[in-house]
Amino acid sequence: MANDDHTIIIPKRTPESAAMSANVKRAMAITATLNRLTFNDAAEIRALFSDLIGKAVDDSFILIPPFYTAGGVDIRVGRNVFVNQNCTFYDLGGLDIADDVMIGPNVSIITTGHPIEPSKRRDAVIAKPIVIEKNVWIAAGATIIGGVTVGENSVVAAGAVVARDVPPNSLVGGNPARVIRSIAE
Numbered sequence: 001m002a003n004d005d006h007t008i009i010i011p012k013r014t015p016e017s018a019a020m021s022a023n024v025k026r027a028m029a030i031t032a033t034l035n036r037l038t039f040n041d042a043a044e045i046r047a048l049f050s051d052l053i054g055k056a057v058d059d060s061f062i063l064i065p066p067f068y069t070a071g072g073v074d075i076r077v078g079r080n081v082f083v084n085q086n087c088t089f090y091d092l093g094g095l096d097i098a099d100d101v102m103i104g105p106n107v108s109i110i111t112t113g114h115p116i117e118p119s120k121r122r123d124a125v126i127a128k129p130i131v132i133e134k135n136v137w138i139a140a141g142a143t144i145i146g147g148v149t150v151g152e153n154s155v156v157a158a159g160a161v162v163a164r165d166v167p168p169n170s171l172v173g174g175n176p177a178r179v180i181r182s183i184a185e
Contacts, residue, residue: 009127010127012123027069034048034065054072072091084140085105095109104141107142132149140159142156154170161174163177
């Protein structure tokens with residue numbers, strides 16, 4: 001079920017949670033095959049990633065395995081996107097990655113979570129979309145949390161934890177990430 005702020009809530013033991021589990025199994029099978037490949041298998045990586053997300057990626061798309069996801073079908077990628085090794089994309093809430101985006105190694109983009117209240121934590125999965133706009137660089141080890149838009153031309157510093165929107169043309173860093181400075185040509 002979706003709320004008007006684009007939040008998806010999937011209670012346990014429902015048809016929606018069963019479908020989510022089936023998609024996780026499908027994604028695990030595809031990523032297991034993908035993760036046996038090397039950088040030199042770029043065409044096969046693109047084919048498997050296209051199968052994972054349910055639509056063809058552009059020939060300019062580069063991904064270096066290993067790569068992890070709990071779904072895949074809610075990932076959309078533009079042209080000239082680079083994803084370095086050991087990245088994790090949990091995309092149930094929707095993950096839009098625009099053209100010319102660079103994603104460093106060990107980056108986690110996580111659209112999903114659970115209720116905060118201890119007694120409700122295992123009752124549902126909560127998902128919010130993430131949008132990565134054009135020409136963004138997400139540096140090594142950064143984490144992007146659901147409900148965030150990273151504005152065009154911005155840089156997310158290594159190790160940053162982004163829990164709120166990043167303005168266009170900004171450098172953000174820290175935990176929680178904050179604007180360090182504006183980026184100008």
